[in-house]
Amino acid sequence: MQRTGSQVLVRGATPNDAGELYHLQAAIYRESRWFIGDSPPSPESLTRRLRSTDPKMSLYLIAVCNDEFCGWLELHRLHPSKVRHVAILTLAVGSAWRRRGVAREMLARSYRWGIRVGVGKISLNVRAENRAAVALYQDQGFVLEGCERNHIRLGDRFEDNLIMAKFLSRGDDGVGS
Numbered sequence: 482m483q484r485t486g487s488q489v490l491v492r493g494a495t496p497n498d499a500g501e502l503y504h505l506q507a508a509i510y511r512e513s514r515w516f517i518g519d520s521p522p523s524p525e526s527l528t529r530r531l532r533s534t535d536p537k538m539s540l541y542l543i544a545v546c547n548d549e550f551c552g553w554l555e556l557h558r559l560h561p562s563k564v565r566h567v568a569i570l571t572l573a574v575g576s577a578w579r580r581r582g583v584a585r586e587m588l589a590r591s592y593r594w595g596i597r598v599g600v601g602k603i604s605l606n607v608r609a610e611n612r613a614a615v616a617l618y619q620d621q622g623f624v625l626e627g628c629e630r631n632h633i634r635l636g637d638r639f640e641d642n643l644i645m646a647k648f649l650s651r652g653d654d655g656v657g658s
């Protein structure tokens with residue numbers, strides 16, 4: 482954050498954030514390179530999700546830079562008791578704000594939440610050609626758990642889907658063990 486001189490605030494999302502969050506997500510989906518879906522959930526659907534969030538099961542974070550939404554992160558624990566220690570991660574940063582530490586900041590906060598509620602493992606899917614995201618996850622200690630070959634169809638060619646995961650430890654709570 483210091484690198485930009487900009488103030489970045491990471492906070493929990495509220496139902497009132499749905500409209501602005503939708504615009505951020507829609508701009509990132511329009512890049513057409515990072516996700517599998519074609520468009521984000523509608524503002525109404527986002528509002529419903531944010532309203533019904535169980536704070537022990539899901540985390541929604543937004544990053545705000547100079548009064549603009551610049552990033553978001555979601556972490557959802559799986560419900561069956563045998564896999565409730567696992568949470569699935571999604572995150573993205575607006576194109577104008579990349580490589581300034583926004584994702585790192587949101588992840589640090591998500592690890593603290595995970596440790597507090599009992600998450601032991603964070604798992605995610607990432608498109609194999611998404612070099613920035615793969616580099617971010619490797620930098621954060623995620624390792625490759627699997628590769629679903631030719632999983633994503635892009636017209637006349639295919640892209641692999643990677644599954645990566647990180648085990649949380651007390652050192653990830655930001656205060657050391």
Ligand SMILES: CC(C)(COP(=O)(O)OP(=O)(O)OC[C@H]1O[C@@H](n2cnc3c(N)ncnc32)[C@H](O)[C@@H]1OP(=O)(O)O)[C@@H](O)C(=O)NCCC(=O)NCCS
Nearest residue numbers: 515573574579580581582583584585607613614616617620
């Ligand atoms: C991947 C993404 C979330 C990274 O967010 P970010 O805020 O730019 O990442 P940070 O600035 O916190 O970077 C942290 C570290 O990740 C790595 N990294 C991030 N972007 C990188 C890039 N383009 N190339 C190489 N390494 C990169 C670096 O190790 C970086 O540390 P450094 O800047 O000190 O070298 C962002 O590029 C993005 O939103 N992309 C589009 C959406 C997306 O791909 N979401 C993930 C889907 S799985």
